[in-house]
Amino acid sequence: MIPEDKRVRNEIFLKGLFRKYYQENKVSPPLSIEKREFGFMFFGSQNMVRHLSFTNAESLQQFMFSRVPSNAFYSAAYYSKPDAAKMDEKGWEGCDLIFDIDADHLRTPCKETHDKWVCQNCGESGLGGRPEKCPRCGGQNIEERTWLCETCLETAKNELIKLIEDFLMADFGISADELRVVFSGHRGYHVHITSRVLLDLDQNARREIIDYIKGVGIEPYYHGLMEVREGRSKILKGPRVSEEGWRGRLARGVIKTILSMSEESIPQDRKVRAALQKLLKDRSRVVASLGEGIWDPVRGVSLDAWKYVVKTAIEEVGGKVDEPVTSDVRRLIRLPTSLHGKTGFKVSLVKLGEISNFDPFRHALAFKGEVTVHVNEAPRFRIGEEEFGPFKDEDVELPLSAAVLLLCKSVAYLK
Ligand SMILES: [Zn+2]
Numbered sequence: 001m002i003p004e005d006k007r008v009r010n011e012i013f014l015k016g017l018f019r020k021y022y023q024e025n026k027v028s029p030p031l032s033i034e035k036r037e038f039g040f041m042f043f044g045s046q047n048m049v050r051h052l053s054f055t056n057a058e059s060l061q062q063f064m065f066s067r068v069p070s071n072a073f074y075s076a077a078y079y080s081k082p083d084a085a086k087m088d089e090k091g092w093e094g095c096d097l098i099f100d101i102d103a104d105h106l107r108t109p110c111k112e113t114h115d116k117w118v119c120q121n122c123g124e125s126g127l128g129g130r131p132e133k134c135p136r137c138g139g140q141n142i143e144e145r146t147w148l149c150e151t152c153l154e155t156a157k158n159e160l161i162k163l164i165e166d167f168l169m170a171d172f173g174i175s176a177d178e179l180r181v182v183f184s185g186h187r188g189y190h191v192h193i194t195s196r197v198l199l200d201l202d203q204n205a206r207r208e209i210i211d212y213i214k215g216v217g218i219e220p221y222y223h224g225l226m227e228v229r230e231g232r233s234k235i236l237k238g239p240r241v242s243e244e245g246w247r248g249r250l251a252r253g254v255i256k257t258i259l260s261m262s263e264e265s266i267p268q269d270r271k272v273r274a275a276l277q278k279l280l281k282d283r284s285r286v287v288a289s290l291g292e293g294i295w296d297p298v299r300g301v302s303l304d305a306w307k308y309v310v311k312t313a314i315e316e317v318g319g320k321v322d323e324p325v326t327s328d329v330r331r332l333i334r335l336p337t338s339l340h341g342k343t344g345f346k347v348s349l350v351k352l353g354e355i356s357n358f359d360p361f362r363h364a365l366a367f368k369g370e371v372t373v374h375v376n377e378a379p380r381f382r383i384g385e386e387e388f389g390p391f392k393d394e395d396v397e398l399p400l401s402a403a404v405l406l407l408c409k410s411v412a413y414l415k
């Protein structure tokens with residue numbers, strides 16, 4: 001915990017830096033700025049101030065450097081009266097299609113080492129994601145202290161590339177110039193699609209898109225996996241790797257799954273287990289044969305065993321997108337080129353061709369200079385070329401961007 005007086009000093013310092021950033025950098029306004037609702041958070045408060053609107057980019061810029069919000073958001077939706085205080089008086093006119101990929105929702109093993117929770121009632125703490133109830137006192141007021149790490153961000157980026165290339169472009173036919181890719185400034189990426197034809201989609205339609213991407217409710221039979229009678233025997237038919245949409249994706253996913261499946265991960269069910277062991281014993285031949293579109297290279301593997309493989313494959317190749325962000329047509333999303341109050345990083349626009357080279361710990365940095373801070377506790381992290389920490393109760397001189405990250409995360413205070 002940071003003592004109150006030091007916390008206030010941190011906030012004044014951060015606010016000064018954010019103000020300077022907004023004096024020197026133009027924020028990039030959303031399309032049709034006059035139809036968007038804006039929301040902001042300010043230093044020293046957890047509340048969101050909503051229902052604001054701006055008629056042009058200049059008035060938004062003026063607001064950013066005079067009021068200096070710690071976090072800035074705008075509505076994915078377009079409204080005729082964006083500043084109306086009640087949602088049903090705003091006059092909804094459509095909504096951009098937004099996708100959110102966040103390490104919070106991805107399974108990365110490193111979270112068990114760098115994320116922490118603390119019970120606000122009894123002080124009990126632990127590593128990893130927050131439990132529903134405190135194991136000591138049963139309290140539910142549990143604070144999460146997440147960290148952003150390279151592995152988590154790399155995993156999120158791979159999911160981002162999969163979402164764009166495999167789903168949005170290949171399956172939905174969305175073109176490169178309709179997509180805006182944004183690094184969230186914390187643990188993930190957003191994709192904004194502003195195509196006119198998609199603006200009218202309601203919540204259910206957006207949920208359907210998410211289900212499609214995640215592979216929810218996929219019935220392998222309708223994608224070509226079935227037993228067919230040939231003469232006296234039954235043979236298994238399945239989709240080919242080169243087919244479009246989920247058919248080809250399933251076939252490729254099954255190959256991936258067989259290649260990566262370990263003996264230990266096989267389910268206990270005796271019949272399925274025996275069949276899978278057969279498949280794994282002959283792994284390379286099975287994979288080669290599936291590549292040719294032949295689904296029964298090994299005799300005696302039941303349809304149930306294949307269905308298990310397919311189910312695992314869907315989890316592997318399905319998109320990992322956060323449903324509520326896409327389906328909520330009244331949600332506020334982070335304003336690109338603003339600063340993220342939990343990191344001091346830039347919410348950065350990333351060009352499509354530069355996604356794989358985008359490095360949040362280099363390209364999203366907003367500050368230059370150095371400052372000395374007292375760090376309570378921080379895991380090892382990188383800023384630019386340099387690595388820092390781990391720190392525990394010590395004074396350190398750090399590049400400003402590194403210090404700001406620790407101050408924003410409330411794990412350090414200004415000396
Ligand atoms: Zn507790």
Ligand SMILES: [Zn+2]
Binds near residue numbers: 152
């Ligand atoms: Zn991680």
